[in-house]
Amino acid sequence: MLTLDDLLPIRLLHTAMRVEYGRLAAAARAPRGAAHAAVIEEHIDLTLHVLHHHHTGEDTHFWPVLRERAPECAAAVDRLEAQHSLIEPLLAAASDRKVALAERADALAELHTLINAHLDEEEATLFPLLLEHYTKAELEAIDETMRQTFGRKMVPQILCWMLSALDPEVRASSLATLPLIPRTLLTRVWEPSYRRRFVRIYGPDVQYGALPQPTQTKPGMSLAA
Numbered sequence: 001m002l003t004l005d006d007l008l009p010i011r012l013l014h015t016a017m018r019v020e021y022g023r024l025a026a027a028a029r030a031p032r033g034a035a036h037a038a039v040i041e042e043h044i045d046l047t048l049h050v051l052h053h054h055h056t057g058e059d060t061h062f063w064p065v066l067r068e069r070a071p072e073c074a075a076a077v078d079r080l081e082a083q084h085s086l087i088e089p090l091l092a093a094a095s096d097r098k099v100a101l102a103e104r105a106d107a108l109a110e111l112h113t114l115i116n117a118h119l120d121e122e123e124a125t126l127f128p129l130l131l132e133h134y135t136k137a138e139l140e141a142i143d144e145t146m147r148q149t150f151g152r153k154m155v156p157q158i159l160c161w162m163l164s165a166l167d168p169e170v171r172a173s174s175l176a177t178l179p180l181i182p183r184t185l186l187t188r189v190w191e192p193s194y195r196r197r198f199v200r201i202y203g204p205d206v207q208y209g210a211l212p213q214p215t216q217t218k219p220g221m222s223l224a225a
């Protein structure tokens with residue numbers, strides 16, 4: 001019997017997505033100059049690229065399969081797929097460098113609102129269906145396919161992005177699941193670089209990592225490839 005622990009990669013990516021576009025909207029609204037705007041643009045590109053491919057992965061690996069395996073849930077699946085179609089134009093609008101960065105802040109803010117609503121529904125609807133209708137091996141194969149989609153250079157950045165949204169307890173339990181070498185690389189090499197970029201984008205006052213969430217389920221994180 002699968003449990004929510006078997007959905008950790010998608011749950012942790014969702015957590016990162018829930019916070020990033022709102023604070024990116026605030027940063028984009030008033031860049032401090034060309035260098036600040038440039039690093040915001042880089043981060044928009046990274047996080048929207050990941051969101052686009054996350055949705056493409058769900059469109060490919062989940063909706064057609066669930067329509068076959070759980071036809072009684074087709075209406076719910078249709079709704080989630082339609083939400084992806086609604087969100088997709090915002091990705092193009094938010095990342096269109098022909099438009100001044102500050103003028104794209106509203107698109108990022110709208111994305112923040114829509115993605116949170118979508119993730120609320122997706123986690124309530126899709127997650128139970130995945131647990132019921134997929135095997136552990138299938139879910140692991142999908143995760144591996146997604147990792148290959150992103151490639152070796154981008155995966156460390158995505159892992160750091162995920163860490164940046166975790167509260168201290170979840171962060172600690174998650175890192176503890178990693179073998180020594182990747183854990184050392186992540187915390188000593190990749191994350192310090194990511195944290196410097198985080199401060200360049202958001203300044204010293206924006207919280208890195210989430211505040212402790214005492215009532216929330218505390219997932220460990222399996223970052224192992």
Ligand SMILES: [Fe+2]
Pocket residue numbers: 010014054058122
């Ligand atoms: Fe998702």
Ligand SMILES: [Fe+2]
Pocket residue numbers: 055058080084118122
């Ligand atoms: Fe989705």
